[in-house]
Amino acid sequence: MDMLTFSLDSDSSISLYEQLYFHIRQAIVDDTLKTGAKLPSKRKLCQFLDVSQTTVELAYAQLLAEGYIESVPRKGFYVLPQEELYVHRSDRKIEPIPLKKTYDFDLSPSQIDTTAFPFERWKRHMKQVIDETNHELLALGSVQGDFALRQEIATYLYHSRGVQCSPEQIVIGSGTEQLLPQILDLLSHATTYGIEDPGYPLTRQLFHQQSRSYVPIPVDENGVCVDELELHGVDALYVTPAHQFPTGNVLSVSRRQRLLNWALSNETYIIEDDYDSEFRYSGKPIPSLQSIDPNERVIYLSTFSKSLMPSLRIGYMVLPTPLINRYRERYLHFTCSVPRFEQHTLATFMASGDFEKHLNRMRKIYRRKLEIVLSNFRVYEPMIIVTGASAGLHVVLSVNASQSVKQLKQAAEDSNLFIRSMSDYQITNKMSSSQFLFGFAHLPEHTIPHIIERLMQAWGISGNTT
Numbered sequence: 001m002d003m004l005t006f007s008l009d010s011d012s013s014i015s016l017y018e019q020l021y022f023h024i025r026q027a028i029v030d031d032t033l034k035t036g037a038k039l040p041s042k043r044k045l046c047q048f049l050d051v052s053q054t055t056v057e058l059a060y061a062q063l064l065a066e067g068y069i070e071s072v073p074r075k076g077f078y079v080l081p082q083e084e085l086y087v088h089r090s091d092r093k094i095e096p097i098p099l100k101k102t103y104d105f106d107l108s109p110s111q112i113d114t115t116a117f118p119f120e121r122w123k124r125h126m127k128q129v130i131d132e133t134n135h136e137l138l139a140l141g142s143v144q145g146d147f148a149l150r151q152e153i154a155t156y157l158y159h160s161r162g163v164q165c166s167p168e169q170i171v172i173g174s175g176t177e178q179l180l181p182q183i184l185d186l187l188s189h190a191t192t193y194g195i196e197d198p199g200y201p202l203t204r205q206l207f208h209q210q211s212r213s214y215v216p217i218p219v220d221e222n223g224v225c226v227d228e229l230e231l232h233g234v235d236a237l238y239v240t241p242a243h244q245f246p247t248g249n250v251l252s253v254s255r256r257q258r259l260l261n262w263a264l265s266n267e268t269y270i271i272e273d274d275y276d277s278e279f280r281y282s283g284k285p286i287p288s289l290q291s292i293d294p295n296e297r298v299i300y301l302s303t304f305s306k307s308l309m310p311s312l313r314i315g316y317m318v319l320p321t322p323l324i325n326r327y328r329e330r331y332l333h334f335t336c337s338v339p340r341f342e343q344h345t346l347a348t349f350m351a352s353g354d355f356e357k358h359l360n361r362m363r364k365i366y367r368r369k370l371e372i373v374l375s376n377f378r379v380y381e382p383m384i385i386v387t388g389a390s391a392g393l394h395v396v397l398s399v400n401a402s403q404s405v406k407q408l409k410q411a412a413e414d415s416n417l418f419i420r421s422m423s424d425y426q427i428t429n430k431m432s433s434s435q436f437l438f439g440f441a442h443l444p445e446h447t448i449p450h451i452i453e454r455l456m457q458a459w460g461i462s463g464n465t466t
């Protein structure tokens with residue numbers, strides 16, 4: 001074979017052997033060096049290019065490792081055949097994510113009061129955890145989450161929600177959106193799920209994405225209509241019993257019992273999403289379904305997204321015994337999606353009593369805001385009726401106006417206010433009722449009266465001053 005005439009630049013930041021490797025590789029790809037061609041011996045090439053033999057050796061070794069050439073003993077190096085790579089040019093462009101339109105006030109219900117977060121306390125716990133004596137936290141922990149946090153959650157659940165479970169039954173994950181698919185994975189893929197209508201949109205999206213069949217089950221003032229489960233041939237139900245999202249209704253005692261009996265007689269499961277039970281302002285605490293179920297038919301699911309912060313991405317589920325065994329079989333080789341430092345920071349935050357203090361403080365703050373919301377809407381009765389105010393971080397407004405839901409929504413937007421309508425959460429009967437969700441948690445107290453006034457002006461509703 002002829003010599004390989006490449007010019008190598010000894011001043012380049014790229015090493016000589018890499019330059020030589022790139023040149024030969026390109027010649028093979030371009031077919032300048034044909035399949036079966038013999039490369040010059042290392043000795044001859046290094047003399048010809050005036051480089052060290054090591055440079056040529058390293059370049060040949062790299063080409064050899066990547067399968068561009070082969071070494072035939074006592075003969076030399078030969079170019080190997082290369083599969084032609086067809087290039088298909090696509091003119092599909094990746095569009096930038098559109099910027100969300102901003103408003104003076106976004107009244108959607110997903111927000112919390114971020115101004116009252118106890119940064120100093122959280123920092124103190126985090127500092128205590130991020131310590132070189134804790135080097136074992138650099139290694140992988142349990143797939144279910146670390147025992148210290150599971151133990152704190154078990155104690156907390158027992159005292160606050162009557163949930164009876166051992167830390168062994170708890171699985172920690174990055175929120176409902178990450179845990180719910182795991183639940184679906186544990187149950188038969190042929191399960192038909194009942195989901196609340198109106199309901200939490202993410203659930204529906206997840207069921208859809210995971211190709212699980214689901215049936216919308218209507219919700220009324222007593223929560224989800226349990227009688228409809230048999231009617232629709234539902235095998236398992238996702239439900240928010242303590243504070244139905246988004247109506248704010250509570251699942252009545254008789255329906256709870258019927259639901260548990262239904263699950264027992266059908267040998268199926270109820271997925272109880274107890275997402276914001278910490279914030280209850282009136283009436284007796286609503287027990288969790290799990291706490292009144294003696295037959296292990298409830299999968300309890302909850303989150304720190306409302307009680308602490310949505311960005312923490314920590315949620316948990318309590319699995320009945322048969323499912324925890326299945327979970328361990330299926331997820332044995334997986335890892336927990338929540339970083340261990342965050343898990344331990346939260347565990348010490350809870351163990352120290354700071355979580356309880358934070359909840360008490362937030363309950364007061366939210367209750368005060370709710371009272372301002374209620375008193376300011378009261379003057380617009382009966383044009384505006386507020387419901388769902390006994391718990392949670394939003395209320396429901398029933399609007400007695402002649403405009404359509406679409407017109408009311410647009411009118412609010414024209415006044416620089418974003419508001420979600422009930423129809424945004426409905427699967428069937430969309431736009432049938434003029435109801436809106438008023439999220440108040442994140443609004444500074446002093447702004448609430450002005451926002452309500454602005455919204456009422458936008459909707460052409462005047463106050464009752466008598």
Ligand SMILES: Cc1ncc(COP(=O)(O)O)c(C=O)c1O
Pocket residue numbers: 110174175176177178200240245273275302303304305310314315
């Ligand atoms: C019904 C319901 N479940 C769960 C959550 C929280 O989900 P995550 O834990 O994924 O933040 C929310 C938050 O808005 C919710 O409305």
